[in-house]
Amino acid sequence: MRIFSFFLVVALFLVCGTTLCAEEVLKSTIDDQASVEVTVYNNNLGLVKDTRNINLPVGVGELRFMDVASSIMPVTVHIKSLNQSNEFFILEQNYEYDLMDQNKLLDKYVGKKIKLIDANKYQDRKDIIEAELLSNNKGQIYRIDNEIYLGHPGYKVLPEIPENLIAKPTLMWLYENSTNSPHNIEVSYLTNNIGWKADYVLVLNQDDSEGGLSGWVTLNNRSGTTYKDAKLKLVAGEVHRAPQAPDEMHYEGMLASASRSKSRFEEKSFFEYHIYDLGRRTTIKDNQTKQISLLEASDIKTEKELLVYGVKTWYTRQYREDNLKQPVNVYIKFKNEKKNNLGMPLPAGIMRLYKEDDEKSLQFIGEDRIEHTPKDEEIRLKIGEAFDVVCERVQTDYKQITTRLHETEWEVTLRNHKEEDVVVGIIELLYGNWKVINNTHQYQKKDAFTIRFDVKVPKDEEVKVKYRIRVGLE
Numbered sequence: 001m002r003i004f005s006f007f008l009v010v011a012l013f014l015v016c017g018t019t020l021c022a023e024e025v026l027k028s029t030i031d032d033q034a035s036v037e038v039t040v041y042n043n044n045l046g047l048v049k050d051t052r053n054i055n056l057p058v059g060v061g062e063l064r065f066m067d068v069a070s071s072i073m074p075v076t077v078h079i080k081s082l083n084q085s086n087e088f089f090i091l092e093q094n095y096e097y098d099l100m101d102q103n104k105l106l107d108k109y110v111g112k113k114i115k116l117i118d119a120n121k122y123q124d125r126k127d128i129i130e131a132e133l134l135s136n137n138k139g140q141i142y143r144i145d146n147e148i149y150l151g152h153p154g155y156k157v158l159p160e161i162p163e164n165l166i167a168k169p170t171l172m173w174l175y176e177n178s179t180n181s182p183h184n185i186e187v188s189y190l191t192n193n194i195g196w197k198a199d200y201v202l203v204l205n206q207d208d209s210e211g212g213l214s215g216w217v218t219l220n221n222r223s224g225t226t227y228k229d230a231k232l233k234l235v236a237g238e239v240h241r242a243p244q245a246p247d248e249m250h251y252e253g254m255l256a257s258a259s260r261s262k263s264r265f266e267e268k269s270f271f272e273y274h275i276y277d278l279g280r281r282t283t284i285k286d287n288q289t290k291q292i293s294l295l296e297a298s299d300i301k302t303e304k305e306l307l308v309y310g311v312k313t314w315y316t317r318q319y320r321e322d323n324l325k326q327p328v329n330v331y332i333k334f335k336n337e338k339k340n341n342l343g344m345p346l347p348a349g350i351m352r353l354y355k356e357d358d359e360k361s362l363q364f365i366g367e368d369r370i371e372h373t374p375k376d377e378e379i380r381l382k383i384g385e386a387f388d389v390v391c392e393r394v395q396t397d398y399k400q401i402t403t404r405l406h407e408t409e410w411e412v413t414l415r416n417h418k419e420e421d422v423v424v425g426i427i428e429l430l431y432g433n434w435k436v437i438n439n440t441h442q443y444q445k446k447d448a449f450t451i452r453f454d455v456k457v458p459k460d461e462e463v464k465v466k467y468r469i470r471v472g473l474e
Helices: 002-016 102-108 312-316
Strands: 025-028 033-041 045-054 059-065 078-081 088-096 113-120 125-135 141-144 147-150 155-157 170-177 183-192 194-204 210-221 227-236 266-270 273-284 288-301 303-309 324-326 329-336 349-356 362-370 377-385 389-402 405-416 422-429 433-439 444-447 450-457 461-472
Touching: 025 045, 033 194, 045 194, 078 088, 194 362, 210 227, 210 273, 273 288, 288 329, 312 405, 312 461, 349 377, 389 422, 389 461, 405 422, 405 450, 450 461
Parallel strands: 025 059, 033 227, 194 349, 303 422
Antiparallel strands: 033 045, 045 183, 059 170, 078 183, 088 170, 113 125, 113 155, 125 141, 141 147, 194 210, 210 288, 227 273, 266 273, 303 329, 324 389, 329 377, 349 362, 362 377, 389 405, 405 461, 422 450, 433 461, 444 450
């Protein structure tokens, strides 16, 4: 049977040319679509599953599967009949992306006759001229009444669209079908130029101890087609893609009233990633940016930090600048855990923070990007720099004991001009073999090369932190 089918295909090609006879070419459009599912990834990639009900004649024929994404990756196409898989086979697949435009249409009519309509608006008349198009290379050349014209005014009128020129990207299949019953055909493929990202809004209370969080998914579809009433899934995580060879590149209300988080998507663990299922159907139009609610949560415990960072190279050289001013960085942190009314894996995105002023009007106070954050992990956001808390640093002593042993003393002055007391963390980054010789305030050793002073600074007061460090270079 398979050998017979092969010779039948060869015979049809000899009779009809490189494609089958026009009367045997069938077309499937979006009107045949029974359902469509779109899975969108972070890295500008989408997986489309397009299911259509199609009636096919028995035997070998050609099917044009239209209304696919223009950014489709043809090598990823997979076709199967869901209801009669043993009765339907694909013998050959072509991806037609030679889309029509004015020059391509004229190219198809080189050596043929077309009409030229020359409208004279001053004499209120139209001249219709029959011309043979001799060339469409860098301008048109015509034969009219046995004379050669290099260009000609007027509109060009063609009798029809050539059969081998299409208006939209199309998959073309040479198939073999052995049943008269309709097929429920599922076509899946990967497409570029569709992606999504997460955006968050965190609204802090007056003392920055709690906040309400809302999350939004922003979906951007530039894949070249519309997905009507699609089942939508999002995958969060870094999916590896093989690099392409050069000759392959051308394919191609903010606070919730509930006291716990509410997700608009159903989240599940999937392989080494997380998948978010919208749970309802939505239409994703071509060249559309769509926003969908991801989550809402309230009463999230938050904490504000004021931090000053040192530089590790300061401890092995003289620093002659007096009263070096350093920024006092402002951070907001919270735990993504169930007891904090969260606990949902959060996709990477930008989190923007707001707070009410004295007139109960929300004001923007800063933003930061978060990475993919599993449940029970901490989120830490840099918001800006403190205006009313000042930090100055001066090197009060330096000694080079040997070529590889240095000793240096520092005085860090903190001034608080706010209406309340604050705690400022001074984080010193060290290297080599180091030792704190003496210090005025207690510190914590955070790791092998980091110490931290947490210093309480009363309102309208000044505190000086002094310490001496010996550093030996390896």
